[in-house]
Amino acid sequence: MVDAILLILREVLEAALIITMLLVMSRKLSIAFNWIVIALALGMLSSWLLACYAYAIADAFDGTGQEWINALLYFSVILSFIVIASIIAPLLFNTPSHVQYLPLTNESIKPYRKLIFCAVFAVGLSLAREVAEIWIYVGGFLHDPNLLQSALIGGAIGVGIGTSLGVITYYLLVFISARAFLNILFVFLVLLCGGLSMQIARQLLQIGILDSATPLWDTSSIINEHSWLGELLYALIGYDSSPNAIQVIFYWVAVMPLLLILLWNGYRRNRTSI
Amino acid sequence: MIFRKFILILLCMSPAISAATVPEFTIEIHDHLFFPSTLVVPADTKVKLIIINKDPTPEEFESYELNREKVIMGGARAVIFIGPLKSGDYPFFGEFNPKTAQGVIRAQH
Amino acid sequence: MKSIRIFLVVLLVAIVTLANFAAAVRGYLGSMEEAERLFNKRLLQQVDLLDYVLPSRYQEYLQRPAPEIFPTPQKNDSSSPQIADLQFQWVSNEGKLLARSAAMPNEIITDLKAGNQFANFNHYRWHVLVAEAANNSGWYLLAERDDQRYRLAESIILQAVSPMVIAIPLIGFVIWWVLGIGLKPVAVLAKEFHAREATDLRPIEHQNMPIELLQLAQSANELLRRLESSFIREQRFSADAAHELRTPIAALNIHCENLLHEVNPVPESAHKLQQGIKRMRYLVEQILLLNKTSPDHFMSQFKPVNLTALTKQVIVSASEALSDKDINIEFDGDECWINGDATALETLINNLLGNAIKYTQKNGHVVLHTWLRGNVVILEVMDNGPGIPVEQRERVFDRFYRLHGDRHDSGTPGCGLGLSIAKQVVDLHQADIRLTQSSFASGLLVTVKFTAGKKGEKTNDI
Numbered sequence: 001m002v003d004a005i006l007l008i009l010r011e012v013l014e015a016a017l018i019i020t021m022l023l024v025m026s027r028k029l030s031i032a033f034n035w036i037v038i039a040l041a042l043g044m045l046s047s048w049l050l051a052c053y054a055y056a057i058a059d060a061f062d063g064t065g066q067e068w069i070n071a072l073l074y075f076s077v078i079l080s081f082i083v084i085a086s087i088i089a090p091l092l093f094n095t096p097s098h099v100q101y102l103p104l105t106n107e108s109i110k111p112y113r114k115l116i117f118c119a120v121f122a123v124g125l126s127l128a129r130e131v132a133e134i135w136i137y138v139g140g141f142l143h144d145p146n147l148l149q150s151a152l153i154g155g156a157i158g159v160g161i162g163t164s165l166g167v168i169t170y171y172l173l174v175f176i177s178a179r180a181f182l183n184i185l186f187v188f189l190v191l192l193c194g195g196l197s198m199q200i201a202r203q204l205l206q207i208g209i210l211d212s213a214t215p216l217w218d219t220s221s222i223i224n225e226h227s228w229l230g231e232l233l234y235a236l237i238g239y240d241s242s243p244n245a246i247q248v249i250f251y252w253v254a255v256m257p258l259l260l261i262l263l264w265n266g267y268r269r270n271r272t273s274i
Numbered sequence: 275m276i277f278r279k280f281i282l283i284l285l286c287m288s289p290a291i292s293a294a295t296v297p298e299f300t301i302e303i304h305d306h307l308f309f310p311s312t313l314v315v316p317a318d319t320k321v322k323l324i325i326i327n328k329d330p331t332p333e334e335f336e337s338y339e340l341n342r343e344k345v346i347m348g349g350a351r352a353v354i355f356i357g358p359l360k361s362g363d364y365p366f367f368g369e370f371n372p373k374t375a376q377g378v379i380r381a382q383h
Numbered sequence: 384m385k386s387i388r389i390f391l392v393v394l395l396v397a398i399v400t401l402a403n404f405a406a407a408v409r410g411y412l413g414s415m416e417e418a419e420r421l422f423n424k425r426l427l428q429q430v431d432l433l434d435y436v437l438p439s440r441y442q443e444y445l446q447r448p449a450p451e452i453f454p455t456p457q458k459n460d461s462s463s464p465q466i467a468d469l470q471f472q473w474v475s476n477e478g479k480l481l482a483r484s485a486a487m488p489n490e491i492i493t494d495l496k497a498g499n500q501f502a503n504f505n506h507y508r509w510h511v512l513v514a515e516a517a518n519n520s521g522w523y524l525l526a527e528r529d530d531q532r533y534r535l536a537e538s539i540i541l542q543a544v545s546p547m548v549i550a551i552p553l554i555g556f557v558i559w560w561v562l563g564i565g566l567k568p569v570a571v572l573a574k575e576f577h578a579r580e581a582t583d584l585r586p587i588e589h590q591n592m593p594i595e596l597l598q599l600a601q602s603a604n605e606l607l608r609r610l611e612s613s614f615i616r617e618q619r620f621s622a623d624a625a626h627e628l629r630t631p632i633a634a635l636n637i638h639c640e641n642l643l644h645e646v647n648p649v650p651e652s653a654h655k656l657q658q659g660i661k662r663m664r665y666l667v668e669q670i671l672l673l674n675k676t677s678p679d680h681f682m683s684q685f686k687p688v689n690l691t692a693l694t695k696q697v698i699v700s701a702s703e704a705l706s707d708k709d710i711n712i713e714f715d716g717d718e719c720w721i722n723g724d725a726t727a728l729e730t731l732i733n734n735l736l737g738n739a740i741k742y743t744q745k746n747g748h749v750v751l752h753t754w755l756r757g758n759v760v761i762l763e764v765m766d767n768g769p770g771i772p773v774e775q776r777e778r779v780f781d782r783f784y785r786l787h788g789d790r791h792d793s794g795t796p797g798c799g800l801g802l803s804i805a806k807q808v809v810d811l812h813q814a815d816i817r818l819t820q821s822s823f824a825s826g827l828l829v830t831v832k833f834t835a836g837k838k839g840e841k842t843n844d845i
Contacts, residue, residue, distance in 0.1 A: 140331035208355035
């Protein structure tokens with residue numbers, strides 16, 4: 001049962017975090033919540049397809065299809081996060097009243113459509129990858145009612161804990177100011193993009209496309225990935241206790257555009273204020 | 275950014291293709307157990323693991339120490355590259371049946 | 384926070400779920416550990432059992448070339464068909480296998496190191512207890528299938544954990560229900576406010592109100608009380624002011640008339656005085672009307688009113704002014720009923736007709752219509768006077784605004800309140816007033832659109 005809890009919590013926690021952050025974002029910017037329904041439907045459908053065609057995917061590209069698909073999903077999610085960040089970034093440098101009343105102005109409607117589209121995309125694809133693993137996992141127990149009961153109860157507990165944490169985080173974030181939240185959101189996007197990018201590197205290392213060198217450092221003695229804290233950090237920022245040089249390079253390649261967006265907006269703001 | 279990433283991939287791809295003589299090792303999954311449960315591989319060498327799942331149920335090969343994670347469907351086989359590893363023990367387990375499916379990769383000279 | 388109820392339900396269920404599941408996991412882990420200890424203890428007891436029998440035969444077994452194989456005991460119930468739950472090996476101090484149960488392999492399954500270990504054989508993962516035999520007579524290796532141990536322990540613990548999971552939707556439903564009951568007074572209060580007429584200023588009943596809402600209800604009642612007393616004061620003031628002002632003005636008028644009769648020749652200033660008094664009386668009447676028809680103060684109930692009959696009545700009462708200027712008056716229309724206040728509507732028509740008469744030259748034309756067009760009642764007042772320029776049509780509704788300032792060519796007394804009052808009555812009836820060009824060569828057409836109402840009783844015509 002604990003295995004099921006850990007496995008499912010790990011998948012649910014990451015999805016719950018992404019969904020929570022984007023829901024709070026759309027609330028702070030007065031965007032209707034309808035998009036989440038589409039995103040969830042997209043996620044469920046695509047995860048089910050991934051699970052159904054798991055054999056075909058695994059055999060594709062000389063047995064490396066799974067990694068390629070995962071890398072592609074990670075990559076798409078990173079891209080949509082970068083677009084979201086580029087829309088959010090100008091708001092970070094605006095006056096508080098501007099952020100407050102921004103949703104009411106006419107010119108703001110167009111980028112918000114792009115924002116919603118990216119949010120649907122990011123949530124849908126994150127769910128696709130994570131929920132597909134849950135389908136495969138639960139599917140493996142279908143033949144044995146005893147094990148299935150244990151797995152389902154574990155799964156229910158995992159989903160319950162993950163969702164509850166998401167809900168509590170949501171209400172914590174709802175009660176902070178829009179400006180403070182946007183800052184948190186941007187930091188979250190930076191960390192998440194970096195973490196996801198490291199996952200891409202790992203997928204490519206796994207199929208031998210990239211050559212792994214020895215890990216740059218090993219912090220597993222401080223925070224073990226097995227531990228609860230390690231799991232949480234993994235879900236939050238893609239924590240890896242012993243990353244390779246390649247992974248670190250990937251991390252910075254993904255984080256760079258976000259930092260550049262931030263710097264450019266800061267520069268533009270300073271220039272206009274003079 | 276996309277460009278940079280692809281160039282990086284291409285650069286790294288060339289040595290992987292040329293290195294055709296990667297030593298291969300096979301691990302079988304039987305009744306949610308790994309056979310052999312202790313696999314000895316050469317240290318400081320890139321190694322190709324072939325994992326064959328003889329069970330009808332899926333299994334996920336996972337190792338925090340090796341930093342690897344891959345789902346292997348029932349009756350299917352999967353390829354995972356690991357290393358070069360420093361000599362030492364690297365435990366791995368099947369995430370779907372962690373109680374039974376446990377093993378260790380021992381890298382030594 | 385859009386809804387208090389949803390916020391509370393979602394957050395409470397989340398907190399309960401988190402606490403409940405954390406407790407379940409904690410309990411599960413603790414119980415599993417306890418079960419593990421229990422199973423290990425049971426294995427140790429088996430060692431004691433072996434110690435009763437085997438050590439005495441150590442020398443005998445050492446001599447044998449091949450290990451003794453104990454057959455699998457036959458069981459009546461076939462719960463574990465192939466392999467017995469408990470297996471063992473007996474190994475000499477030198478590492479030679481002395482005896483084993485049937486399902487055990489001939490090789491020694493694990494290192495000879497006292498304690499609990501794991502080994503894989505026969506397609507299973509086994510929990511192995513390695514223990515030294517009594518009297519220095521070798522080692523026992525007792526093996527139990529790990530998956531069976533695990534499943535047995537878990538099946539006991541799941542009995543305790545699964546109700547916690549099943550309870551969550553139930554708890555959610557109960558929280559939803561209980562909060563619904565708890566928040567009912569708020570809903571009732573909101574509904575009571577919503578259902579009230581604008582003029583209903585009775586205090587709110589707060590006999591059974593919870594203390595959280597009592598404050599709100601009491602404040603609201605206090606506000607309502609003050610509002611009502613101010614309304615009453617306002618009404619009384621209007622009535623008193625009307626009375627108090629009309630009487631001295633009437634007296635002034637009589638004295639002025641007397642003055643005109645008594646003094647001969649009549650001085651010019653006496654005529655001017657009479658003009659001034661007339662104007663003052665008109666102004667006071669208009670201000671009182673404006674006050675009476677203001678939506679904030681309007682207190683009477685709407686009734687069905689026959690607009691056509693009312694219009695005719697107003698025309699009849701204006702016949703003196705019409706004949707003074709020899710104005711040609713026309714009236715046509717359907718019988719129209721609207722929901723409204725007869726006095727206010729009379730003022731409206733009177734003001735519109737009065738304006739038309741005032742600004743039309745001698746022998747001019749004034750036309751009135753009341754049309755019923757489906758759901759809409761249209762009142763039209765048209766003249767062939769000078770009209771109002773387009774750019775001033777909105778402004779004429781402002782209080783005390785007068786066309787061309789004070790240079791009035793009509794020579795009639797006016798104070799710039801007529802159309803303000805008309806507009807106020809129109810707003811009161813949620814109608815629409817519009818000023819356009821008349822179909823005469825010049826002049827103004829005033830169109831008022833009401834929503835048609837039900838026909839009232841014949842006897843209660845106006």
